[in-house]
Amino acid sequence: MKVQVLSIKPAIAPNTHDVLLSVGTETQKIIFTTEVNRVGEHLLQTTRGDRSFSEFFKFNQRVAMNVTDLVVKCYNGESVNFPTDVGIFVTPETALSKQKPFENNSLADTESQQPAADREIRQRAIAILEKLPESVLDEAVKFLESLYVKVDRLQ
Numbered sequence: 772m773k774v775q776v777l778s779i780k781p782a783i784a785p786n787t788h789d790v791l792l793s794v795g796t797e798t799q800k801i802i803f804t805t806e807v808n809r810v811g812e813h814l815l816q817t818t819r820g821d822r823s824f825s826e827f828f829k830f831n832q833r834v835a836m837n838v839t840d841l842v843v844k845c846y847n848g849e850s851v852n853f854p855t856d857v858g859i860f861v862t863p864e865t866a867l868s869k870q871k872p873f874e875n876n877s878l879a880d881t882e883s884q885q886p887a888a889d890r891e892i893r894q895r896a897i898a899i900l901e902k903l904p905e906s907v908l909d910e911a912v913k914f915l916e917s918l919y920v921k922v923d924r925l926q
Contacts, residue, residue, distance in 0.1 A: 775854040779845045830866035833856035
């Protein structure tokens with residue numbers, strides 16, 4: 772089923788947006804919340820949908836990320852045209868049938884092929900994360916996950 776964002780409008784509560792989605796022939800209204808926190812010297816902006824959004828798109832993470840990216844654009848004052856196609860919704864059964872089996876050996880092979888510089892950068896990043904206070908770890912992980920998704924799109 773085709774998924775479209777029909778509209779994104781600021782909600783009554785601060786830093787929230789009402790998002791109207793079309794999934795196939797049905798519409799859904801989702802509330803998104805944006806938080807801005809300081810992590811070290813940097814501001815970290817996180818935007819997420821409500822629990823119903825997370826549950827509904829549990830097996831459609833790319834579609835969920837596309838919706839979230841549009842909300843971020845609106846929050847940051849960028850222009851977005853509506854309706855906007857954000858992907859194809861698949862059932863949990865279809866999503867699971869397309870999953871590739873996880874093989875631990877592939878991780879070991881990848882690790883041994885990494886140049887020493889990559890391992891050093893990775894170790895520095897881990898060291899920085901370990902120094903963060905507990906109160907910001909969740910936000911840091913969400914930020915890193917969003918970077919991973921963006922890098923995945925580039926590849």
